[in-house]
Amino acid sequence: MKIVVLKSSPHFKGTSNCLTDEFIKGAKDSGKEVIEYDLAEEGVIHSCLACDYCRTNGQCIQNDKGNEILKSILEADAICLATPTYYFGISSQLKKMIDRFYSKNSAIAKKNLKAVFIISAGNDNLQLLEVIQKHFELIANYLNFKNCGLLLASNCGSVNLITNEYYQKAYELGKNI
Numbered sequence: 001m002k003i004v005v006l007k008s009s010p011h012f013k014g015t016s017n018c019l020t021d022e023f024i025k026g027a028k029d030s031g032k033e034v035i036e037y038d039l040a041e042e043g044v045i046h047s048c049l050a051c052d053y054c055r056t057n058g059q060c061i062q063n064d065k066g067n068e069i070l071k072s073i074l075e076a077d078a079i080c081l082a083t084p085t086y087y088f089g090i091s092s093q094l095k096k097m098i099d100r101f102y103s104k105n106s107a108i109a110k111k112n113l114k115a116v117f118i119i120s121a122g123n124d125n126l127q128l129l130e131v132i133q134k135h136f137e138l139i140a141n142y143l144n145f146k147n148c149g150l151l152l153a154s155n156c157g158s159v160n161l162i163t164n165e166y167y168q169k170a171y172e173l174g175k176n177i
């Protein structure tokens with residue numbers, strides 16, 4: 001099984017990336033292949049231009065790493081979306097990439113990808129869980145993802161606050177996907 005992992009925090013060794021590394025460990029320990037991208041790297045991807053060029057030409061007009069990532073996703077069996085919480089939502093880095101899915105919506109939907117969502121948050125907020133769960137669910141339904149789990153790591157404003165329980169959960173998600 002091939003898994004594309006999309007990290008999206010500007011903190012290279014931050015909370016969402018550390019938990020995602022644990023997910024990757026679980027996946028590799030159980031024999032899966034992992035292809036990892038860091039969307040927070042400078043200039044990796046540009047925003048969707050909503051130009052609809054892709055509607056007539058089948059691919060995005062922009063020539064950047066976004067297209068390479070899309071190609072990888074279309075060759076994969078599973079996807080892991082990882083992000084810090086920013087204002088009760090996902091990071092703009094991840095959102096930019098999800099918007100770029102637009103050029104390959106139907107091809108992605110046909111794949112029935114397995115999907116895992118990892119999100120860290122500074123606070124503990126029940127409303128946040130509701131919003132995040134709903135957002136992930138809607139994206140998953142729209143793109144025919146098989147929802148294989150969501151990890152919301154609350155009260156994790158810095159790496160030293162990540163509990164063993166969260167690390168374990170991330171590892172299990174990788175192992176069981």
Ligand SMILES: Cc1cc2nc3c(=O)[nH]c(=O)nc-3n(C[C@H](O)[C@H](O)[C@H](O)COP(=O)(O)O)c2cc1C
Pocket residue numbers: 009010011013014015016017083084085086087088089120121122123124128156157158
């Ligand atoms: C711009 C910004 C917005 C944030 N908004 C929220 C928020 O709405 N809720 C929350 O619980 N934490 C919020 N945080 C805190 C981060 O989610 C938290 O520090 C997280 O651990 C950062 O993840 P990272 O280390 O992977 O970058 C925000 C942080 C930043 C920088």
